[in-house]
Amino acid sequence: MTEFQTNHPTDEETVQETVWEQEVAFIDSVPRSVAMTFVFVVFIGTWQLVTALGMVSPIILPTPMETFKDMIFVGQNLLTGGYMLDSLWITILEVIYGFALAIAIGFSLGVLVGETAFGEKAVMPYLVAIDTMPKVAFAPLFVAWLGFGIESKVALAAFIATFPIVVGTAAGLHAADENARMLFKTMGASRMQTLIKMKLPTGLPQIFTGLKIGAVGVMAGAITGEFLGGGKGFGELIRVAASQLNTPRVFSLILYLSVVGLVLYLIVQWTQRRVVFWQKETVGSYDG
Amino acid sequence: MTSAAAHDYSGVPQGAPVYELTNVSKTYARNQVVALQDVSLTLRKGSFTSVIGSSGCGKSTLLKIMAGLIPPTKGRVILQNKPVTGPRRDIGMMFQQATLFPWKTAAENIVLPIEIRDGKAAAKKAMEAAHDLLEMVGLKGFEDVYPNELSGGMAQRASICRMLITEPAVLLLDEPFSALDELSRDLMNMELQRICREQNATAFLVTHSIQEAVILSDDIVVMKPRPGRIAEVVPVDLPRPRTLDMMTTQKFGEIVDRIRAMLDKGEDM
Ligand SMILES: Nc1ncnc2c1ncn2[C@@H]1O[C@H](COP(=O)(O)OP(=O)(O)OP(=O)(O)O)[C@@H](O)[C@H]1O
Ligand SMILES: [Mg+2]
Numbered sequence: 001m002t003e004f005q006t007n008h009p010t011d012e013e014t015v016q017e018t019v020w021e022q023e024v025a026f027i028d029s030v031p032r033s034v035a036m037t038f039v040f041v042v043f044i045g046t047w048q049l050v051t052a053l054g055m056v057s058p059i060i061l062p063t064p065m066e067t068f069k070d071m072i073f074v075g076q077n078l079l080t081g082g083y084m085l086d087s088l089w090i091t092i093l094e095v096i097y098g099f100a101l102a103i104a105i106g107f108s109l110g111v112l113v114g115e116t117a118f119g120e121k122a123v124m125p126y127l128v129a130i131d132t133m134p135k136v137a138f139a140p141l142f143v144a145w146l147g148f149g150i151e152s153k154v155a156l157a158a159f160i161a162t163f164p165i166v167v168g169t170a171a172g173l174h175a176a177d178e179n180a181r182m183l184f185k186t187m188g189a190s191r192m193q194t195l196i197k198m199k200l201p202t203g204l205p206q207i208f209t210g211l212k213i214g215a216v217g218v219m220a221g222a223i224t225g226e227f228l229g230g231g232k233g234f235g236e237l238i239r240v241a242a243s244q245l246n247t248p249r250v251f252s253l254i255l256y257l258s259v260v261g262l263v264l265y266l267i268v269q270w271t272q273r274r275v276v277f278w279q280k281e282t283v284g285s286y287d288g
Numbered sequence: 289m290t291s292a293a294a295h296d297y298s299g300v301p302q303g304a305p306v307y308e309l310t311n312v313s314k315t316y317a318r319n320q321v322v323a324l325q326d327v328s329l330t331l332r333k334g335s336f337t338s339v340i341g342s343s344g345c346g347k348s349t350l351l352k353i354m355a356g357l358i359p360p361t362k363g364r365v366i367l368q369n370k371p372v373t374g375p376r377r378d379i380g381m382m383f384q385q386a387t388l389f390p391w392k393t394a395a396e397n398i399v400l401p402i403e404i405r406d407g408k409a410a411a412k413k414a415m416e417a418a419h420d421l422l423e424m425v426g427l428k429g430f431e432d433v434y435p436n437e438l439s440g441g442m443a444q445r446a447s448i449c450r451m452l453i454t455e456p457a458v459l460l461l462d463e464p465f466s467a468l469d470e471l472s473r474d475l476m477n478m479e480l481q482r483i484c485r486e487q488n489a490t491a492f493l494v495t496h497s498i499q500e501a502v503i504l505s506d507d508i509v510v511m512k513p514r515p516g517r518i519a520e521v522v523p524v525d526l527p528r529p530r531t532l533d534m535m536t537t538q539k540f541g542e543i544v545d546r547i548r549a550m551l552d553k554g555e556d557m
């Protein structure tokens with residue numbers, strides 16, 4: 001046997017520790033809150049500067065203060081159940097219905113396309129063809145078919161959000177690897193069992209990616225529908241404010257609207273964390 | 289299904305033929321590759337057989353045909369007196385990757401074959417057996433752990449349990465431990481030997497390692513490529529149970545050298 005020299009430090013020797021500082025650039029060591037505040041301040045500062053120096057007409061760009069005041073006004077109207085709340089509620093309903101419809105249709109089509117050879121061969125090409133069209137261009141059609149009520153907006157919202165969900169579901173169903181398929185085959189699993197117990201759970205991350213893209217699209221669809229098809233939603237408020245050159249109002253309405261979109265996105269993300277609990281976070285974790 | 293006693297469920301006496309392959313050939317229709325040609329092979333109850341051969345000589349194809357995953361183009365596969373025409377309960381299979389599903393705990397993964405075949409209620413009843421199996425492979429206490437938290441070797445142990453939960457009469461293993469480091473691999477192989485003896489299972493192992501084949505097997509099937517066929521069946525007459533230090537014996541070395549020579553010759557063809 002070979003003898004190995006061991007390196008135990010004797011009592012007299014002090015152990016040379018090799019704890020060392022990892023070099024981190026200053027800008028990366030700033031906490032998130034500070035970094036975000038910094039960017040916010042720079043943004044508002046530039047905005048203030050540009051407007052205060054009169055570089056652009058106040059009709060095109062209001063000052064931050066004006067916008068802030070209007071946000072408070074709109075906020076009060078919303079909180080006291082004013083007419084804006086009714087409008088917001090209409091838009092929220094359009095978004096909810098549109099998203100629900102998009103999930104139902106998108107998921108079904110996704111399974112058809114991702115699971116059956118027929119769907120892949122005969123349905124997918126048409127979906128790709130429609131998906132490459134500018135879907136907003138269908139808005140006048142939906143208005144003609146469904147009228148000026150919320151139905152036409154729901155339709156456009158759902159129409160836009162369906163495709164990412166189809167793609168996400170179909171991709172998810174293809175995500176299972178050869179080993180998992182073989183394994184299910186050896187267990188004598190039926191096609192339905194393989195789909196429900198293996199392919200769908202395996203594809204959940206992709207399905208949720210589709211849902212998140214769809215959640216963004218559904219907002220865009222509802223507001224575009226309102227721009228092009230009238231009605232009483234929040235989009236109509238924005239359109240009216242813009243036509244009256246009330247730019248601070250436009251800005252503050254957009255900000256409130258983005259809160260709705262953000263909440264929808266966060267709901268999807270929260271659901272994803274719950275359902276796909278095994279999925280590792282890909283961003284924001286440093287040492288496991 | 290017969291529900292015989294725990295350790296000899298097949299009822300076939302020791303040494304009797306379990307698996308019989310007669311002139312099995314396989315040509316993949318897609319690319320007209322002749323993956324197997326006239327493979328005839330008999331596996332005896334309780335025996336351990338390894339297949340070795342260069343990459344692409346049809347080892348995995350042979351295993352898939354034996355498992356009933358793909359049909360042969362010609363020939364006959366009989367297991368326990370019944371022709372193999374699809375996946376069967378008396379066959380346990382293990383692949384190179386552990387393939388545990390991350391949304392199920394270790395124990396839930398292990399009872400998955402039962403869940404698929406007999407439903408959730410039966411799977412629940414099998415939980416106890418799953419716990420016993422986990423204990424047997426040294427994973428006691430990991431029943432409710434999700435696969436993300438298991439090491440590669442632990443995952444492979446769990447997938448052994450999943451293979452064993454249906455008490456299969458034959459185990460088909462396609463390079464099950466090749467993803468592990470050599471040390472864990474040796475340990476897992478000894479574990480595998482113990483399990484096979486304990487369960488009196490018939491094992492058929494595909495491997496690339498000559499040492500692994502020799503230390504585990506009663507017979508080593510050496511295959512030749514293009515088209516894949518059996519070159520020779522080499523018996524290993526080392527005593528049982530095998531231990532890792534047998535790897536240093538002269539006899540072990542002789543058998544290894546013999547097989548290596550055969551494989552080298554095969555390369556020239
Ligand atoms: N599904 C398939 N379709 C067409 N040809 C295949 C298929 N699977 C395997 N082959 C071909 O059959 C031959 C044998 O493949 P097989 O996977 O059985 O080899 P192997 O001995 O397991 O190789 P390895 O040691 O690399 O795993 C190869 O030439 C391969 O290209
Ligand atoms: Mg192979």
